Amino acid sequence: MADNAKRLCKRKRARENGTEEIKKKTTKIQNRTTAESDIRQSSQIHPKHVPVFTINPESNPCAVTYEQLCELINYAVLGKVRSSLPSWCQVHKQKELKGVAVIVLHGVSQMHFYRYYLQFKQLKKRFRFRFSMPPPPDDFLLRIFGTEKLLPRDKSPMVNGTPAVNGHCFMTENNSCGPSDVDNHPIIIKYGRKKQGLTSFLLSEEELMKNDYPVAGTPHSDGFVQTGCTAKVTDNSPLLGLDCEMCLTTKGNELTRVCVVNADGSCLMDELVKPDNPILNYLTRFSGITKKMLMPVKTKLGDVQAKLKKILPNDAVLVGHSLNNDLNALKMIHPNVIDTSLLYARDLGQRFKLKVLAKSVLGKEIQSEEMVGHDASEDARTALELAQYFINQGPMKVAKLNLENFQGKQPAGDNFTTQPEGRSQTNRLSDYLKANCSKVDGFLGRPSFHCGSLVNKLGTHDQKAVLLGTSKAMKELIHQEAWHKIECKTDKEVVQQAQTEIPVASLSLSHFTSYSEYSECNLNMKIHEGLLHEKMRQKLSEMCTVYAGPFCKDFCLTSVERTFQNCGSISSFSVITETHKPYVRIEYALPESAHLAVLTLNGSTMGRFPITVQRPIKESTLDCDRVLKKLENDIINGAVIYVSGIQQTLTKKHLNDKFSKFGHVEAIICPGGDVDAKPEDCFIKYGSLESALKAQAAMNGQEVRKQRLNVLRALTPYHLQSWVAQRSYTALNPRTSDPLPLERCSFEKRKEKLSQCEQELKNLMSTIDRRAGRLFRALPSNTLCMVLLPGTNSAQCSAPGLCLLEIKQDP
DSSP: OHHHHHHHHHHHHHHHHHHHHHHHHHHHHHHHHHHHHHHHHHHHHSOTTOOEEEEOTTSOSSBOOHHHHHHHHHHHHHHHHHSOOOSSEEEETGGGOOEEEEEEETTOOHHHHHHTTTTOHHHHHHOOEEEEEOOOOTTHHHHHTTOEEEOOGGGOOEETTEEEETTEEOOBTTBOOOHHHHHTSHHHHHHOSSOOOGGGGSOOHHHHHHTTOOOTTSGGGTTOEEOOOOSOOOTTSOEEEEEEEEEEETTEEEEEEEEEEOTTSOEEEEEEOOOSSOEEEOOHHHHOOOHHHHTTOOOOHHHHHHHHHHHSOTTOEEEESSHHHHHHHHTEEOSOEEEHHHHSOOGGGOOOOHHHHIIIIIOOOOSOTTSSSOOHHHHHHHHHHHHHHHHHHOHHHHHHTOGGGGOSOOOTTOOOOOOOTTOOHHHHHHHHHHHHGGGSGGGSSSOEEEOOHHHHHHHHTTOOEEEEEOHHHHTTSSOGGGSEEEEOSSHHHHHHHHHHHGGGOSEEEEEEOHHHHHHHHOTTHHHHHHHHHHHHHHHHHHHTEEEEEOOOTTOOHHHHHHHHHTTSOEEEEEEEOSSSSOEEEEEESSHHHHHHHHHHHTTOEETTEEOEEEOOOSGGGTTHHHHHHHHHTOGGGTTEEEEEOOOTTOOHHHHHHHHGGGSOEEEEEOGGGOOOSSOSSEEEEESSHHHHHHHHHHHTTOEETTEEOEEEEOOSOGGGHHHHHHOOOOOOOHHHHSOHHHHTSOHHHHHHHHHHHHHHHHHHHHHHHHHHHHHHHHSOTTEEEEEEEOOEESSSOEEOEEEEEEEEOOO
């Protein structure tokens, strides 16, 4: 009997263990299915060829540094081939990005954004990502755009007795780079020292694909036409220069002109082309094409493709500068290519502009400022001559030209002087450097900022960097010559110019200065700016505060505090005895906790008496309900829930296990950025709104380890937690900062002026928001847009900034 009983117990235990394992497996499968559902839903939201921005799970989802912004901008503009991956985020399908647009709202801080939250309709609606930024240093723009500091003259490194910048030496007539320097030159590393035939400089299929050339059999080249040049290429094969001009249409860049020249420089083909889609911008400044020129044109893309196939020999080698852009515009595939932007190789994959190579190698001016747009035949001829020079002279001679120190933009009016025929290219370059070396900041005997490496890289790849704003705002970027500057007098003019310039730029920086100009000119702002911080601190405090009562005189204070603590972390708890019966004042750490207390405890019974839980009634809280409603519907709060009443034995891992069954949990954020593994309350960010709503419905009121959870939609944008936790500012003292004329005014007069100032600020913030929204709508689809509210950092006032980020998508 005893043996039978033991067998039965063993069987029962095995069945129970098996049941538990099945439950665990079922839970895992459900979690995996829910996560996959979130991923499928996300993929439906974002089509196949749309870039997507995400934050790495281990990164701080609430705050960002200037160095991290620099990483993101470099990667978004240059890609992983020419820059490193950001350490804190990912940009999926980066190649689909059309460009990066940065908008700076000078003088505006994170405090202003939430103080005038109802006025910032466009920004809060269109940008899904917001990050706190530290108070700005004086050089915050230089940090973001990745500038390098040059050493003073007496500390400049020397190469063979010659001053060196960025590892490359300046040559003089009696001094050239030593043998070891030439051997380390990227051209010598790539091609060797000896002269070779043209076949040695053709791009391989791997290089074609790496540099975005259309290649047969790749998805990118679907629908492209092949030139039909299939004969074997030899060193005697014909070289033909090719250059195209494009305009901006509703479908992107499309061909408007194509030009082909032969080895003698004779033009074989020069055709204007009518795009198939409506033209948005003729890009006349660059293309030279105008509406009037294209009006009578009937030639279409298919016509020039057919003509090009006829005139190209079977073993033709096409030469151009960044020829991938031309072939993509032509929608044609050609296997034999020499790209002069890659032929004249530089460190780190950077490229020289065609204009710079023409002047430094061939000694001729192209694309002059007097011309309206580029001349396609001139550019095609120049690229061909550069290829011929490289092949005829050999890599060694080109490397000795030391072009690296010639690539910067030269001052207006500085041209090469005509040299005697016997003068060598090296001597001509040496003479130029002798005459102009005093203009190089690194040798002026003081530290200075070199042009941002990002902007220089764009210039060497024929990509455009546009700088828009007032002259005062643009002075904050040293070495502005690397940018294409457009000076504007007002924010309105910035928006108007940006609508034309930004669609053709890889990088743009737009300055909005109306608020900073207003605060400088308005004497009342010297008081008001300091008071704003104090008012905002008070408003946040009042949004986190509730009053509860009345209670009987002998009520249990500990019991009441424990009840209200279930709604969230309490900052302060006090009893009010000035009333007929005692009330309590509870200030929570977060507005969510106070909102939860009003929703769940108002009308409840404590000590046999019903109590009222209400917010303080003051001028600043009259619109509290409206603000909370707007916050709840904020785009960045859509998939975030707030959870309070968490048992102290629950860790973040336990919470993740509990809440991940409703969907993929992207982050669990503790108030104030606390890294404690046992939070009393927290924010849980899901991958989709549907998952967040499911979790709220299922977990609100549920008991977990004998503790009742409270769950509601998040109100406070989760990046704000570190800022809310500070609750302190170095604010202006109204007495010391008040100008003398105002001190003599009566209190009522001063109050009236400050009230007028507040109304003016509301209108101004609304105007800034409207203009920023208009600029955002004008951006091409797939443009990464970043709006920076830098904050303030001075002896009188210090406040953090705010970064808003979104990839523009057309509906």
